[in-house]
Amino acid sequence: MTLNWKVVLSVLTLGMSGAAMAESPSPQDPQWNLMLIGSELRICSSMNSDYCANDEWINANDMRTSRLFQLTDVRRSSALRQAIWPRDRQGVREELDEMLREMVDYFARGVVSEHRLVDRFRSRAYLDLLMRLSDAEYNRILDNLEMPRLEGLDEVVNLAMNDDFSAEFITQFVAMAESMHGIANERPARILVITAGERDTFRNVDSHVQAFNQAGAEATWMPLDIAVSAAQASGRCQDLEALRRELSGTYDRDRVDPVRHGQQIAFCRDPLAWQSMLANADAVFITGGSADRLKQTFFRDNRPVALLTAMQERFTEGNLAIGAAGEGAAALVSANMITNGHSRSAVAEGSIARRPPPPDCGLDNTCPRNLSGNSLTYEPLGGLGFARFGIIDTDVSHRGRQGRLLRLAADTRSPLAMGIDRDTAIRMNTRTGAFEIGGREGVILLEGAMGTDTMLASTFHYLRTGTLGQLSGGRLIDAVMAPQEFVRPESTTNRFLGDSGIFDNIDTVCRGRNELRLLQENFELMMRVNDDSELELSRGRCQIMNGIMGIATQ
Structure with missing residues (x-):
C-alpha cells in the first residue's frame, strides 16, 4: 500500500505548535535520522549461504565459504591448556580432550570446515557434553582451534540474493544518510560500521562493509571495541589480545586475523584517529551482540568517551544518522x-x-x-x-x-x-517523533x-x-x-x-x-x-x- x-x-503533526510545524520535514522527505532493527542483519554472503535465496552463485574455489579449524596436537593443546580452564571444570576439560582426539580419527585430516565440526559436535555422541558447556567454554574451544584466514580467499556478499528484509534495511539506511546530507546522485554516503558489541568484533566486518558498499555507500569499519577502549584508557595497546580474553572472552584473534588486529593496534595507539573517521562520516551503523559490551566500550568511569560525545553532538545537530541492529x-x-x-x-x-x-x-x-x-x-x-x-x-x-x-x-x-x-525496523525522526515501521x-x-x-x-x-x-x-x-x-x-x-x-x-x-x-x-x-x-x-x-x-x- x-x-x-x-x-x-x-x-501526525496535528496539535504541534506553529513554530514546530514551520520547521517540520516536508511531506516528501520525513528526514529519518534513527533506524532501529529488531534483530541482527542476516546478510547473504559466501560465508552465510543460509541467508541467501539460493547458493548457486557461490564458488568455493574463488570465495571464502567457511571458517576452518585445525585438530592438530598444537591446536588441541592450546584449546585445553589448564591456564584457561577453572579447576572445577577439569572433568569437562578431560571429556573435551577425549572428544577432540576421537574427532581426529573421525575426520581423518587435520583441517575441517566449521559446519562439519559443529555438526559433529552436535551429534548424538557428544550432545550431552555440549549441553553441559557454557557459551564461554564452547567459544573458547572454537577460538583456539580456528585457523588463520587464508590469503586470497575473501568473503563475498550478494545483497540481491538476500532472503529476508536485511537488504532492504541496508538500502533504506543508505538513503537516510543521503537524504540527511542532500547528497543523492552527487557522491556515495559515507558510513562508519561499528562492531564493538560483538564478542568477536572481526567476524562480521567484511559482510557489513561490503553490504553497505553494494547498496551504494562508501563504508568503513571503525576498529573500536571494549578491549581497544580499555587499552587506550590504561596505555596498554600492546596488550590487546590479553584484554580481549579478559573483557570479551575471545582468544587468538591476533593469530586468526592479523590484518584486523593490526588495524586495531594502529587505532589504539592514535587516540585522535576517531576524529577524522567521524568527521568524514554521514552515518554510523552499530551491529548487535551485547548492549552491555557497547556501554562499556563507549564509557569510562561512567563518563562517555570523546567519540560518543562527538557523535551525540552531531546527531543532535541533525547531521549524523544513526542505525543499529539487535542489541545494538x-x-x-x-x-x-x-x-x-x-x-x-x-x-x-x-x-x-x-x-x-x-x-x-x-x-x-x-x-x-x-x-x-x-x-x-x-x-x-x-x-x-x-x-x-x-x-x-x-x-x-x-x-x-x-x-x-x-x-x-x-x-x-x-x-x-x-x-x-x-x-x-522502525525509522524515526527524533525531533518530531514521527516514525515508520517496515520489514x-x-x-x-x-x-x-x-x-x-x-x-x-x-x-x-x-x-x-x-x-x-x-x-x-x-x-x-x-x-x-x-x-x-x-x-x-x-x-x-x-x-x-x-x-x-x-x-x-x-x-x-x-x-x-x-x-x-x-x-x-x-x-x-x-x-x-x-x-x-x-x-x-x-x-x-x-x-x-x-x-x-x-x-x-x-
Missing part, C-alpha cells in the same frame, strides 16, 4: 537499558540494576551472587543516548520478551517501552506500565509494517495503521514467556470476545480491547491501538 505523505504528516538497538537508550533476562524470571523475580551475568553462567558456575543466567538485569543510566523516548527491546514476539519489557517498564516507571520484532512483523508499545510483585499491567499498541505514527511525551500520539496481507502462522503455541504465544494468538483479541487469556505454569496473560481501542483487522495478526495487557502470577 502506498500512503499519501501529505495526509499522513498532517495527521537496545543499547541506544538514554535510561534503563536492558542487558539480560528471560520473561519468566522477570515477571516472577523483578528487575535488578546490575551488570548482566555471563551467558549460561549456571553451567560453568560463573554466575555472580544472587543472579542466574535468566535474571532480568538493566543499566539505569542507560546506554549511548540516541533514543530518548523510553526503553527498547528487540526480537520481542518470537522470543516472548513482552514480559521482561513490561516488568522493567513497571519497575522503573518508564512512560514508554518499545519492543521491536525480528526482521522488523516483516511489528512493534509493540507499552504505556504507563505499573505493577506489584504478582501483577503487571499497561496500555499497549501493536503496530505492523507500513504503519506511520508519532511519539511525544512518552506516549503514542497517533498512528495510521497500514492494511496487512493474510498471515497463517506455521505453528502456534500458548506459551508466552520466552516463546511466541502472544504473537501467535494476538488475532483473538480483535475478534469474538475481544479478549485473549493464556496460561503458562502459574502465570496468566490477559490482553483486552474496549470502546477506546482502534483495530486494523487483517486476518492472522491484527493491529491494536489502546489495548490493555496484564500478566499475573496465580
Whole structure:
C-alpha cells in the first residue's frame, strides 16, 4: 500500500505548535535520522549461504565459504591448556580432550570446515557434553582451534540474493544518510560500521562493509571495541589480545586475523584517529551482540568517551544518522537499558540494576551472587543516548520478551517501552517523533506500565509494517495503521514467556470476545480491547491501538 505523505504528516503533526510545524520535514522527505532493527542483519554472503535465496552463485574455489579449524596436537593443546580452564571444570576439560582426539580419527585430516565440526559436535555422541558447556567454554574451544584466514580467499556478499528484509534495511539506511546530507546522485554516503558489541568484533566486518558498499555507500569499519577502549584508557595497546580474553572472552584473534588486529593496534595507539573517521562520516551503523559490551566500550568511569560525545553532538545537530541492529538497538537508550533476562524470571523475580551475568553462567558456575543466567538485569543510566523516548527491546514476539519489557517498564516507571520484532525496523525522526515501521512483523508499545510483585499491567499498541505514527511525551500520539496481507502462522503455541504465544494468538483479541487469556505454569496473560481501542483487522495478526495487557502470577 502506498500512503499519501501529505495526509499522513498532517495527521501526525496535528496539535504541534506553529513554530514546530514551520520547521517540520516536508511531506516528501520525513528526514529519518534513527533506524532501529529488531534483530541482527542476516546478510547473504559466501560465508552465510543460509541467508541467501539460493547458493548457486557461490564458488568455493574463488570465495571464502567457511571458517576452518585445525585438530592438530598444537591446536588441541592450546584449546585445553589448564591456564584457561577453572579447576572445577577439569572433568569437562578431560571429556573435551577425549572428544577432540576421537574427532581426529573421525575426520581423518587435520583441517575441517566449521559446519562439519559443529555438526559433529552436535551429534548424538557428544550432545550431552555440549549441553553441559557454557557459551564461554564452547567459544573458547572454537577460538583456539580456528585457523588463520587464508590469503586470497575473501568473503563475498550478494545483497540481491538476500532472503529476508536485511537488504532492504541496508538500502533504506543508505538513503537516510543521503537524504540527511542532500547528497543523492552527487557522491556515495559515507558510513562508519561499528562492531564493538560483538564478542568477536572481526567476524562480521567484511559482510557489513561490503553490504553497505553494494547498496551504494562508501563504508568503513571503525576498529573500536571494549578491549581497544580499555587499552587506550590504561596505555596498554600492546596488550590487546590479553584484554580481549579478559573483557570479551575471545582468544587468538591476533593469530586468526592479523590484518584486523593490526588495524586495531594502529587505532589504539592514535587516540585522535576517531576524529577524522567521524568527521568524514554521514552515518554510523552499530551491529548487535551485547548492549552491555557497547556501554562499556563507549564509557569510562561512567563518563562517555570523546567519540560518543562527538557523535551525540552531531546527531543532535541533525547531521549524523544513526542505525543499529539487535542489541545494538537496545543499547541506544538514554535510561534503563536492558542487558539480560528471560520473561519468566522477570515477571516472577523483578528487575535488578546490575551488570548482566555471563551467558549460561549456571553451567560453568560463573554466575555472580544472587543472579542466574535468566535474571532480568538493566543499566539505569542507560546506554549511548540516541533514543530518548523510553526503553527498547528487540526480537520481542518470537522470543516472548513482552514480559521482561513490561516488568522493567513497571519497575522503573518508564512512560514508554518499545519492543521491536525480528526482521522488523522502525525509522524515526527524533525531533518530531514521527516514525515508520517496515520489514516483516511489528512493534509493540507499552504505556504507563505499573505493577506489584504478582501483577503487571499497561496500555499497549501493536503496530505492523507500513504503519506511520508519532511519539511525544512518552506516549503514542497517533498512528495510521497500514492494511496487512493474510498471515497463517506455521505453528502456534500458548506459551508466552520466552516463546511466541502472544504473537501467535494476538488475532483473538480483535475478534469474538475481544479478549485473549493464556496460561503458562502459574502465570496468566490477559490482553483486552474496549470502546477506546482502534483495530486494523487483517486476518492472522491484527493491529491494536489502546489495548490493555496484564500478566499475573496465580
